Amino acid sequence: MTEKTFAAFIVTYNRPDILMDTIQKILDQTRPPDKLLVVDNNDNDDTKNKLAQLYPGVAHLKVGHNSGFAGGGKIGLQTLAQEGYKWVLWADDNDPPYTRDTLEKLLQLGESYEGNCGQVGVVGHKINKRTGLVIRTTNEELEKGEYLEVDTIGGGMIKVIKGESVLKGIVPDPKLWFGFEDLDHDLSQQKAGYKILVHSGLFLDLRKKWNRLNFKKTATVRKKEESVLWRDYYSIRNSMRVMVKNGYYLAFFSILFVSIAKTLVSYKYGFRYGRLVTQNTFKAVRDYGLSRWYKRI
Structure with missing residues (x-):
């Protein structure tokens, strides 16, 4: 066989x-x-x-x-x-x-x-x-x-x-x-x-x-297309779940802090953009806390 x-x-x-x-x-x-x-x-x-x-x-x-x-x-x-x-x-x-x-x-x-x-x-x-x-x-x-x-x-x-x-x-x-x-x-x-x-x-x-042999990552919060901002909801919600599941509790709080900080910085790209980022972040943290894994946006 x-x-x-x-x-x-x-x-x-x-x-x-x-x-x-x-x-x-x-x-x-x-x-x-x-x-x-x-x-x-x-x-x-x-x-x-x-x-x-x-x-x-x-x-x-x-x-x-x-x-x-x-x-x-x-x-x-x-x-x-x-x-x-x-x-x-x-x-x-x-x-x-x-x-x-x-x-x-x-x-x-x-x-x-x-x-x-x-x-x-x-x-x-x-x-x-x-x-x-x-x-x-x-x-x-x-x-x-x-x-x-x-x-x-x-x-x-x-x-x-x-x-x-x-x-x-x-x-x-x-x-x-x-x-x-x-x-x-x-x-x-x-x-x-x-x-x-x-x-x-x-x-x-x-x-x-991809011409990335000498790529250097920066800490700058870059502006994304509004059409892909929905991805941030899943990234924040899911990354927090993965960190807690694996016992990376410092990483959990780091992700939470950085996500909130990014909402504040995002307003430099305009009120509408900042509001969209803030909404996604708030929903992600809320739905993680409430274990709303069925939620789709």
């Missing part, structure tokens, strides 16, 4: 054209998945019909409602791990692999690592347990070897997860819906003794592509 080595799933919501492009790029990999599954959060059949027309060999699973990246991630991981796949790619519909050999290199790293590897990916960082912020991985760290151990691999950064960990119950928390579900999952893997690795060569190549 042939070993089920590698499968992939893509979580999508109402973006069939973008999804089709990502599917093609995954299938064009030098090591494509043995099975590709689309976890469809739509409540209509647009994606299903387009998939049947263009990629009839790709499996489709209709959720029936928008379960978010967290809910879709849990469904996809459990479905493929229970089918016996050793490694599972957790992908978003607008984040295809960056090079044609990305998946091949990640699988080679996961298979060759002598320790207990829980997942491999392209971009990852350590977490400051006092602030809850990521500690940017340096170029020097990446240049030391083929891989680097990190605390988390962000969503969209090509996460290939060991199916064994899924079968042990380590899956994304659907309550988080959108935002920090990847960090929550990764910290759970670490607690269970799994190592999280990034491929140094792929990481460095991506920094070169």
Whole structure:
């Protein structure tokens, strides 16, 4: 019987054209998945019909409602791990692999690592347990070897997860819906003794592509487009939950303080902008305190 080595799933919501492009790029990999599954959060059949027309060999699973990246991630991981796949790619519909050999290199790293590897990916960082912020991985760290151990691999950064960990119950928390579900999952893997690795060569190549080799993060509060401010609600609410869940209490209070401080600073961009930021922050803190995980904005 042939070993089920590698499968992939893509979580999508109402973006069939973008999804089709990502599917093609995954299938064009030098090591494509043995099975590709689309976890469809739509409540209509647009994606299903387009998939049947263009990629009839790709499996489709209709959720029936928008379960978010967290809910879709849990469904996809459990479905493929229970089918016996050793490694599972957790992908978003607008984040295809960056090079044609990305998946091949990640699988080679996961298979060759002598320790207990829980997942491999392209971009990852350590977490400051006092602030809850990521500690940017340096170029020097990446240049030391083929891989680097990190605390988390962000969503969209090509996460290939060991199916064994899924079968042990380590899956994304659907309550988080959108935002920090990847960090929550990764910290759970670490607690269970799994190592999280990034491929140094792929990481460095991506920094070169994005012209971020010499990137320096500043403390300036930048103005965002109003159309994406809703994301802050989930980021604040969910990050506080993740910090408390993992015992990072200083990080919880740091996130709370910084979030409130940002609302004050945001008014320099105008009253309307400041009011929107303040509303999102207030709702996030309120709904965290009241455990309103069903809340959507």
